[in-house]
Amino acid sequence: MTDHERERRIDALLDRQAITDLVHAYANAADRHDHDKMRALYHPDAIDDHGHFARGPAMDFIDKLPEIQRAMAILHHNVTTVNIKLDGDRAEGEIYILAMHQVRAEDRLFDVLIGGRYFDRYERRDGVWKFSYRAIVADWCWPSDPSAIDLSHPFLEGAHIGCPGPDDPSYGFFDRFRRGER
Template sequence: MTPKTREQQLDELLDRQAITELIMAYCNAADRHDHVKMRTLYHEDAIDDHGHFANGPAMDFIDRLPEIQAGMAILHHNVTTVNLKLDGDRAEGEVYILAFHKVKDQGDGYDVLIGGRYFDQYEKRGGVWKFSHRAIVADWAYPATPSAVRLDHPFLAGAHIGRPGPEDPSYAFFSLFKRGER
């Protein structure tokens, strides 16, 4: 195999960074319930397999997100290990995640921490990397009923408290990060 030129290595590094930023933007869009931003992350003909929530066109999944997320008091996606393989204008990724969910119910709600992976296929079209296929794989779940989340804990006294949607304090703090944008 012929060694890659420095230019090829730099191009690959830039592609890897763009895909990593795409993955992180997904987490932000999911946690902030930013469906406009979420739509910008997938190609129009992309597929999303989120198990019983949705399996088919990604745009259909995004259309259902307000309903799916309505019961979520807190969503918190954390990416850990990212394994990427690039091949020109297409790539594949196995992305490890920890996703915390505080679900509303009649009482204190309940928590579900999920350890899993995304199996991703990406394509660069018009110079922009987006998801062409994303599938969630659950490796484990850690439930807690009732919820163990306590926003009134003394460690949080005086802290800004994150929220799904446009009321999240990040929108008032940042001037460069905009709701609905990558």
């Protein structure tokens, strides 16, 4: 392998890692309801297609998140398979996810577990990879009404319990992960 080829391959690994970090930061921002962090992940002219929740400018989608997330007692996005194709300062990704939602509806809670994918386009601008386009694709859905989640189960006794927003235990534990930061 030539030095040039080695450098090209290292650059590609660094680009893939930066995009993978972006994808993981999105899951964290969504689950913690951290809208400032979410804004930092998209280019200002990016598009987001979240089905009936919002289709269009990503910043409009993020503006709607407080309303959308108000009913979410639990959001838990799990990134599984990550497929990324690089092309200079542009890239595409097919990102598999499992997304758990516990939803408040009037006098009850219900669960929706979704298996799906994100179809992403990324662009590197000023040296930083961000989303230029993101669409959710649902492959399956497993609803449970009423909710099957039991955070009072004895198995969880004494455990820290996560929650959306700034009261999540992660903000008191970590020194380097700050709300609103990528």
